[in-house]
Amino acid sequence: MKKSQISKEALLDVANDIVFNEGSENLNIRTIAQRANVSVGSVYNYFPSKSAIVFALVEDFWKRVLQENLKEVPDNLNYASYVSSIYDVLYKYADQYQSLFISHYKTMSDEDKRTGLGLRDKQFRMFDQQFLKVLNQDETVKNDVWSETYTPKDFNRFVMMNILTALRTKQNSISILVQTIENVLY
Structure with missing residues:
Protein backbone atom coordinates (compact mmCIF):
# COMPACT_ATOMS: atom_id res chain seq x y z
CA MET A 1 0.00 0.00 0.00
CA LYS A 2 1.32 3.45 -0.87
CA LYS A 3 1.67 6.06 1.83
CA SER A 4 -0.91 8.19 0.03
CA GLN A 5 -3.40 5.36 0.51
CA ILE A 6 -2.85 4.94 4.23
CA SER A 7 -5.95 5.26 6.35
CA LYS A 8 -7.19 3.90 9.62
CA GLU A 9 -9.53 1.57 7.72
CA ALA A 10 -6.70 0.27 5.52
CA LEU A 11 -4.56 -0.46 8.57
CA LEU A 12 -7.51 -2.23 10.21
CA ASP A 13 -7.90 -4.34 7.08
CA VAL A 14 -4.25 -5.37 7.33
CA ALA A 15 -4.62 -6.12 11.05
CA ASN A 16 -7.78 -8.11 10.36
CA ASP A 17 -5.98 -10.12 7.70
CA ILE A 18 -3.16 -10.91 10.13
CA VAL A 19 -5.56 -12.07 12.84
CA PHE A 20 -7.61 -14.30 10.55
CA ASN A 21 -4.80 -15.76 8.48
CA GLU A 22 -1.96 -16.00 10.98
CA GLY A 23 -3.56 -15.79 14.40
CA SER A 24 -3.86 -13.02 16.97
CA GLU A 25 -0.45 -13.87 18.45
CA ASN A 26 1.15 -12.48 15.27
CA PHE A 47 -3.18 3.58 16.87
CA PRO A 48 -1.12 4.59 19.90
CA SER A 49 -0.81 0.98 21.11
CA LYS A 50 -1.53 -2.62 20.28
CA SER A 51 -4.50 -2.41 22.64
CA ALA A 52 -5.92 0.41 20.53
CA ILE A 53 -5.67 -1.85 17.48
CA VAL A 54 -7.36 -4.72 19.29
CA PHE A 55 -10.17 -2.42 20.47
CA ALA A 56 -10.60 -1.04 16.95
CA LEU A 57 -10.74 -4.58 15.52
CA VAL A 58 -13.32 -5.70 18.05
CA GLU A 59 -15.43 -2.57 17.53
CA ASP A 60 -15.17 -2.91 13.76
CA PHE A 61 -16.20 -6.55 14.02
CA TRP A 62 -19.36 -5.81 15.98
CA LYS A 63 -20.17 -2.89 13.72
CA ARG A 64 -19.95 -5.22 10.72
CA VAL A 65 -22.08 -7.84 12.42
CA LEU A 66 -24.72 -5.26 13.24
CA GLN A 67 -24.68 -3.46 9.91
CA GLU A 68 -23.89 -6.17 7.37
CA ASN A 69 -24.80 -9.56 8.73
CA LEU A 70 -28.00 -8.48 10.44
CA LYS A 71 -29.29 -7.20 7.10
CA GLU A 72 -29.66 -10.83 6.11
CA VAL A 73 -32.16 -11.41 8.93
CA PRO A 74 -35.73 -10.83 7.70
CA ASP A 75 -37.52 -7.86 9.28
CA ASN A 76 -40.78 -9.71 9.82
CA LEU A 77 -39.50 -12.26 12.36
CA ASN A 78 -41.12 -12.50 15.74
CA TYR A 79 -38.87 -11.91 18.74
CA ALA A 80 -38.09 -15.60 19.38
CA SER A 81 -37.13 -16.22 15.76
CA TYR A 82 -35.10 -13.02 15.68
CA VAL A 83 -33.16 -14.06 18.80
CA SER A 84 -32.45 -17.45 17.25
CA SER A 85 -31.34 -15.99 13.92
CA ILE A 86 -29.11 -13.36 15.47
CA TYR A 87 -27.54 -15.88 17.81
CA ASP A 88 -26.56 -18.00 14.82
CA VAL A 89 -24.79 -14.97 13.29
CA LEU A 90 -23.10 -14.06 16.58
CA TYR A 91 -21.99 -17.62 17.25
CA LYS A 92 -20.47 -17.86 13.78
CA TYR A 93 -18.17 -14.88 14.38
CA ALA A 94 -17.80 -14.35 18.13
CA ASP A 95 -15.26 -17.05 18.84
CA GLN A 96 -12.69 -15.52 16.50
CA TYR A 97 -12.81 -12.11 18.11
CA GLN A 98 -13.27 -13.36 21.63
CA SER A 99 -9.97 -15.23 21.30
CA LEU A 100 -8.30 -12.07 19.98
CA PHE A 101 -9.51 -9.97 22.88
CA ILE A 102 -8.88 -12.60 25.57
CA SER A 103 -5.37 -13.40 24.34
CA HIS A 104 -4.44 -9.71 24.49
CA TYR A 105 -6.42 -8.96 27.67
CA LYS A 106 -3.84 -10.74 29.86
CA THR A 107 -1.11 -8.28 28.89
CA MET A 108 -3.22 -5.10 29.00
CA SER A 109 -2.70 -2.31 31.48
CA ASP A 110 -5.45 -1.70 34.02
CA GLU A 111 -6.53 1.37 32.06
CA ASP A 112 -6.76 -0.64 28.82
CA LYS A 113 -8.77 -3.32 30.62
CA ARG A 114 -11.25 -0.65 31.75
CA THR A 115 -11.41 0.65 28.18
CA GLY A 116 -12.05 -2.87 26.91
CA LEU A 117 -14.83 -3.41 29.42
CA GLY A 118 -16.35 -0.08 28.40
CA LEU A 119 -16.24 -1.17 24.77
CA ARG A 120 -17.93 -4.45 25.67
CA ASP A 121 -20.64 -2.59 27.55
CA LYS A 122 -21.18 -0.25 24.59
CA GLN A 123 -21.62 -3.19 22.23
CA PHE A 124 -23.96 -4.89 24.68
CA ARG A 125 -26.14 -1.74 24.85
CA MET A 126 -26.35 -1.66 21.05
CA PHE A 127 -27.55 -5.25 20.91
CA ASP A 128 -29.87 -4.71 23.85
CA GLN A 129 -31.53 -1.75 22.11
CA GLN A 130 -31.91 -3.65 18.84
CA PHE A 131 -33.44 -6.71 20.51
CA LEU A 132 -35.77 -4.56 22.61
CA ASP A 144 -51.34 -9.95 29.15
CA VAL A 145 -47.63 -10.82 29.38
CA TRP A 146 -46.34 -7.54 30.79
CA SER A 147 -46.94 -5.86 34.12
CA GLU A 148 -45.31 -3.08 36.12
CA THR A 149 -42.82 -5.54 37.58
CA TYR A 150 -42.44 -7.77 34.49
CA THR A 151 -41.50 -5.44 31.65
CA PRO A 152 -40.28 -5.94 28.09
CA LYS A 153 -37.03 -4.21 29.06
CA ASP A 154 -36.39 -6.62 31.96
CA PHE A 155 -37.37 -9.65 29.88
CA ASN A 156 -35.08 -8.54 27.08
CA ARG A 157 -32.22 -8.05 29.55
CA PHE A 158 -32.78 -11.61 30.78
CA VAL A 159 -32.59 -12.88 27.19
CA MET A 160 -29.46 -10.84 26.47
CA MET A 161 -27.68 -12.17 29.55
CA ASN A 162 -28.48 -15.72 28.47
CA ILE A 163 -27.21 -15.04 24.96
CA LEU A 164 -23.93 -13.68 26.34
CA THR A 165 -23.55 -16.68 28.62
CA ALA A 166 -24.22 -19.04 25.71
CA LEU A 167 -21.60 -17.25 23.60
CA ARG A 168 -19.03 -17.33 26.40
CA THR A 169 -19.59 -21.03 26.97
CA LYS A 170 -19.59 -21.70 23.21
CA GLN A 171 -23.04 -23.27 23.03
CA ASN A 172 -23.88 -23.81 19.39
CA SER A 173 -27.62 -23.84 20.13
CA ILE A 174 -29.92 -21.75 22.29
CA SER A 175 -33.00 -23.86 21.61
CA ILE A 176 -33.97 -23.98 25.31
CA LEU A 177 -33.84 -20.19 25.53
CA VAL A 178 -35.87 -19.83 22.33
CA GLN A 179 -38.45 -22.32 23.61
CA THR A 180 -38.64 -20.40 26.90
CA ILE A 181 -39.21 -17.15 25.00
CA GLU A 182 -41.97 -18.77 22.96
CA ASN A 183 -43.63 -20.24 26.06
CA VAL A 184 -43.67 -16.87 27.79
CA LEU A 185 -44.60 -14.58 24.91
CA TYR A 186 -46.95 -16.51 22.62
Whole structure:
Protein backbone atom coordinates (compact mmCIF):
# COMPACT_ATOMS: atom_id res chain seq x y z
CA MET A 1 0.00 0.00 0.00
CA LYS A 2 1.32 3.45 -0.87
CA LYS A 3 1.67 6.06 1.83
CA SER A 4 -0.91 8.19 0.03
CA GLN A 5 -3.40 5.36 0.51
CA ILE A 6 -2.85 4.94 4.23
CA SER A 7 -5.95 5.26 6.35
CA LYS A 8 -7.19 3.90 9.62
CA GLU A 9 -9.53 1.57 7.72
CA ALA A 10 -6.70 0.27 5.52
CA LEU A 11 -4.56 -0.46 8.57
CA LEU A 12 -7.51 -2.23 10.21
CA ASP A 13 -7.90 -4.34 7.08
CA VAL A 14 -4.25 -5.37 7.33
CA ALA A 15 -4.62 -6.12 11.05
CA ASN A 16 -7.78 -8.11 10.36
CA ASP A 17 -5.98 -10.12 7.70
CA ILE A 18 -3.16 -10.91 10.13
CA VAL A 19 -5.56 -12.07 12.84
CA PHE A 20 -7.61 -14.30 10.55
CA ASN A 21 -4.80 -15.76 8.48
CA GLU A 22 -1.96 -16.00 10.98
CA GLY A 23 -3.56 -15.79 14.40
CA SER A 24 -3.86 -13.02 16.97
CA GLU A 25 -0.45 -13.87 18.45
CA ASN A 26 1.15 -12.48 15.27
CA LEU A 27 -0.60 -9.13 15.54
CA ASN A 28 1.79 -6.28 16.33
CA ILE A 29 2.46 -2.78 15.11
CA ARG A 30 5.66 -3.67 13.26
CA THR A 31 3.96 -6.41 11.26
CA ILE A 32 1.05 -4.14 10.39
CA ALA A 33 3.46 -1.43 9.22
CA GLN A 34 5.46 -3.92 7.18
CA ARG A 35 2.38 -5.42 5.51
CA ALA A 36 0.91 -1.97 4.84
CA ASN A 37 4.25 -0.77 3.47
CA VAL A 38 4.33 2.21 5.83
CA SER A 39 6.54 3.28 8.69
CA VAL A 40 5.89 2.12 12.23
CA GLY A 41 5.34 5.78 13.13
CA SER A 42 2.52 5.99 10.57
CA VAL A 43 0.71 3.17 12.35
CA TYR A 44 1.23 4.93 15.68
CA ASN A 45 -0.43 8.04 14.18
CA TYR A 46 -3.68 6.06 14.02
CA PHE A 47 -3.18 3.58 16.87
CA PRO A 48 -1.12 4.59 19.90
CA SER A 49 -0.81 0.98 21.11
CA LYS A 50 -1.53 -2.62 20.28
CA SER A 51 -4.50 -2.41 22.64
CA ALA A 52 -5.92 0.41 20.53
CA ILE A 53 -5.67 -1.85 17.48
CA VAL A 54 -7.36 -4.72 19.29
CA PHE A 55 -10.17 -2.42 20.47
CA ALA A 56 -10.60 -1.04 16.95
CA LEU A 57 -10.74 -4.58 15.52
CA VAL A 58 -13.32 -5.70 18.05
CA GLU A 59 -15.43 -2.57 17.53
CA ASP A 60 -15.17 -2.91 13.76
CA PHE A 61 -16.20 -6.55 14.02
CA TRP A 62 -19.36 -5.81 15.98
CA LYS A 63 -20.17 -2.89 13.72
CA ARG A 64 -19.95 -5.22 10.72
CA VAL A 65 -22.08 -7.84 12.42
CA LEU A 66 -24.72 -5.26 13.24
CA GLN A 67 -24.68 -3.46 9.91
CA GLU A 68 -23.89 -6.17 7.37
CA ASN A 69 -24.80 -9.56 8.73
CA LEU A 70 -28.00 -8.48 10.44
CA LYS A 71 -29.29 -7.20 7.10
CA GLU A 72 -29.66 -10.83 6.11
CA VAL A 73 -32.16 -11.41 8.93
CA PRO A 74 -35.73 -10.83 7.70
CA ASP A 75 -37.52 -7.86 9.28
CA ASN A 76 -40.78 -9.71 9.82
CA LEU A 77 -39.50 -12.26 12.36
CA ASN A 78 -41.12 -12.50 15.74
CA TYR A 79 -38.87 -11.91 18.74
CA ALA A 80 -38.09 -15.60 19.38
CA SER A 81 -37.13 -16.22 15.76
CA TYR A 82 -35.10 -13.02 15.68
CA VAL A 83 -33.16 -14.06 18.80
CA SER A 84 -32.45 -17.45 17.25
CA SER A 85 -31.34 -15.99 13.92
CA ILE A 86 -29.11 -13.36 15.47
CA TYR A 87 -27.54 -15.88 17.81
CA ASP A 88 -26.56 -18.00 14.82
CA VAL A 89 -24.79 -14.97 13.29
CA LEU A 90 -23.10 -14.06 16.58
CA TYR A 91 -21.99 -17.62 17.25
CA LYS A 92 -20.47 -17.86 13.78
CA TYR A 93 -18.17 -14.88 14.38
CA ALA A 94 -17.80 -14.35 18.13
CA ASP A 95 -15.26 -17.05 18.84
CA GLN A 96 -12.69 -15.52 16.50
CA TYR A 97 -12.81 -12.11 18.11
CA GLN A 98 -13.27 -13.36 21.63
CA SER A 99 -9.97 -15.23 21.30
CA LEU A 100 -8.30 -12.07 19.98
CA PHE A 101 -9.51 -9.97 22.88
CA ILE A 102 -8.88 -12.60 25.57
CA SER A 103 -5.37 -13.40 24.34
CA HIS A 104 -4.44 -9.71 24.49
CA TYR A 105 -6.42 -8.96 27.67
CA LYS A 106 -3.84 -10.74 29.86
CA THR A 107 -1.11 -8.28 28.89
CA MET A 108 -3.22 -5.10 29.00
CA SER A 109 -2.70 -2.31 31.48
CA ASP A 110 -5.45 -1.70 34.02
CA GLU A 111 -6.53 1.37 32.06
CA ASP A 112 -6.76 -0.64 28.82
CA LYS A 113 -8.77 -3.32 30.62
CA ARG A 114 -11.25 -0.65 31.75
CA THR A 115 -11.41 0.65 28.18
CA GLY A 116 -12.05 -2.87 26.91
CA LEU A 117 -14.83 -3.41 29.42
CA GLY A 118 -16.35 -0.08 28.40
CA LEU A 119 -16.24 -1.17 24.77
CA ARG A 120 -17.93 -4.45 25.67
CA ASP A 121 -20.64 -2.59 27.55
CA LYS A 122 -21.18 -0.25 24.59
CA GLN A 123 -21.62 -3.19 22.23
CA PHE A 124 -23.96 -4.89 24.68
CA ARG A 125 -26.14 -1.74 24.85
CA MET A 126 -26.35 -1.66 21.05
CA PHE A 127 -27.55 -5.25 20.91
CA ASP A 128 -29.87 -4.71 23.85
CA GLN A 129 -31.53 -1.75 22.11
CA GLN A 130 -31.91 -3.65 18.84
CA PHE A 131 -33.44 -6.71 20.51
CA LEU A 132 -35.77 -4.56 22.61
CA LYS A 133 -36.94 -2.75 19.49
CA VAL A 134 -37.82 -6.09 17.86
CA LEU A 135 -39.61 -7.23 21.03
CA ASN A 136 -41.66 -4.04 21.22
CA GLN A 137 -42.63 -4.38 17.55
CA ASP A 138 -43.63 -8.04 17.82
CA GLU A 139 -47.40 -7.99 17.35
CA THR A 140 -47.74 -11.68 18.19
CA VAL A 141 -46.85 -11.22 21.87
CA LYS A 142 -49.80 -12.02 24.15
CA ASN A 143 -51.49 -8.89 25.49
CA ASP A 144 -51.34 -9.95 29.15
CA VAL A 145 -47.63 -10.82 29.38
CA TRP A 146 -46.34 -7.54 30.79
CA SER A 147 -46.94 -5.86 34.12
CA GLU A 148 -45.31 -3.08 36.12
CA THR A 149 -42.82 -5.54 37.58
CA TYR A 150 -42.44 -7.77 34.49
CA THR A 151 -41.50 -5.44 31.65
CA PRO A 152 -40.28 -5.94 28.09
CA LYS A 153 -37.03 -4.21 29.06
CA ASP A 154 -36.39 -6.62 31.96
CA PHE A 155 -37.37 -9.65 29.88
CA ASN A 156 -35.08 -8.54 27.08
CA ARG A 157 -32.22 -8.05 29.55
CA PHE A 158 -32.78 -11.61 30.78
CA VAL A 159 -32.59 -12.88 27.19
CA MET A 160 -29.46 -10.84 26.47
CA MET A 161 -27.68 -12.17 29.55
CA ASN A 162 -28.48 -15.72 28.47
CA ILE A 163 -27.21 -15.04 24.96
CA LEU A 164 -23.93 -13.68 26.34
CA THR A 165 -23.55 -16.68 28.62
CA ALA A 166 -24.22 -19.04 25.71
CA LEU A 167 -21.60 -17.25 23.60
CA ARG A 168 -19.03 -17.33 26.40
CA THR A 169 -19.59 -21.03 26.97
CA LYS A 170 -19.59 -21.70 23.21
CA GLN A 171 -23.04 -23.27 23.03
CA ASN A 172 -23.88 -23.81 19.39
CA SER A 173 -27.62 -23.84 20.13
CA ILE A 174 -29.92 -21.75 22.29
CA SER A 175 -33.00 -23.86 21.61
CA ILE A 176 -33.97 -23.98 25.31
CA LEU A 177 -33.84 -20.19 25.53
CA VAL A 178 -35.87 -19.83 22.33
CA GLN A 179 -38.45 -22.32 23.61
CA THR A 180 -38.64 -20.40 26.90
CA ILE A 181 -39.21 -17.15 25.00
CA GLU A 182 -41.97 -18.77 22.96
CA ASN A 183 -43.63 -20.24 26.06
CA VAL A 184 -43.67 -16.87 27.79
CA LEU A 185 -44.60 -14.58 24.91
CA TYR A 186 -46.95 -16.51 22.62
